Amino acid sequence: MDGAILIILGVALVATALIEAFLTMLGMRGGGPITNAWSRAAWRVALAAHRRRPIHTVLSLAGPTFMVGAVLSWYVLLVAGWLLIFGGSVPAVVVSETGAPATIGERLSFVGSTVSLVGYGDLAPSGLSWTMVAAGSGFTGAFLLTLSLSYLMPVISAALQRRQLAQDVSAIGDSPIALVRESWTGHNPGLLNVYWADTLRDLNRHAHQHLVYPVLHYFHSGREDQSHAVATLRLADALFLISQTTGPERPPDGLLQLWRGAMRRYAEMKGVGPPDDEEELETPDHLSRSAIERLGLEPVDEERFQKALDEYAPLRRRLVTLLRDDGW
DSSP states (O other): OOHHHHHHHHHHHHHHHHHHHHHTTSSSSSHHHHHHHHHHHHHHHHHHHHHHOOOHHHHHHHHHHHHHHOOOOOHHHHHHHHHHHHTTTTGGGGTTTTBOOOOOOHHHHHHHHHHHTTTOEEEEEEEEHHHHHHHHHHHHHHHHHHHOOOHHHHHHHHHHHHHHHHHHHHOOOHHHHHHHHHHHSSEEEEEEHHHHHHHHHHHHHHHHHHHOOOOOOOOOOSHHHHHHHHHHHHHHHHHHHHHBHHHHTTTOHHEEEEEEHHHHHHHHOOSSSOOGGGGGSSOOOTSSSSHHHHHTBBBBHHHHHHHHHHHHHHHHHHHHHHHHHOOO
């Protein structure tokens, strides 16, 4: 193949690696298109297998694997691109002692050394122009390394915070009815209003983190009480129920407004497809006026309740989709 074509292909691969890394780690728009495409496809395959036979352990490894895999894929593209560039000219890289042109294997070693900032070793670029090109390859390697390190730690921290939030919700109640009972009935109704306001703010933060780090969607928990999607749906249902009461136990309008906003932003997370199981989207028994009455609370009238339920249905549909796409 003509050397110029190799160089052009190499430049394209290097540019692709850097653009993908930039969009994923700094773009604030949901990640690079190639990284998103392969990770989403791999997650779909894993979910399909999980629905035939539960493999929570395998799913729990997907997030860390995809995160490391993304970084490795960028490095592979970067090395392949620079190998094509330095392979497009016979005298581009020479053996230091003899001045003979380097073989393809030696050029691969040279590219690996420059990109990883190890140094040239027994090989060297030929002439000033190729020395400048080699310096550019070292810069791209340093750029990718710095971005990767600054990307991995916040993702891990955000995944741990998400799991902690799920555990905090589950500790109060393992169902929407239990959450309502513990938070808004008994001797001190509304005692947890401030706590739930803080929790909803944390949920808002998580929705933003998901936009910045889309790989968070693939951090699956094999325990239901640690699943962020499970906890969010339970909390959404619980707050819907208590919003349809008329007594003094009903939370202040500010908290309910915060709930609606937080749930909408959470439900707008990208990368999730439409529900594929209509049966699971049927209105559950706990979303009813009779459920509120069994808790000893006074519900709104039937017409008002049904109207509110119809308005809540699209949001809940999306939350159920997120739940299913999380493997639950």
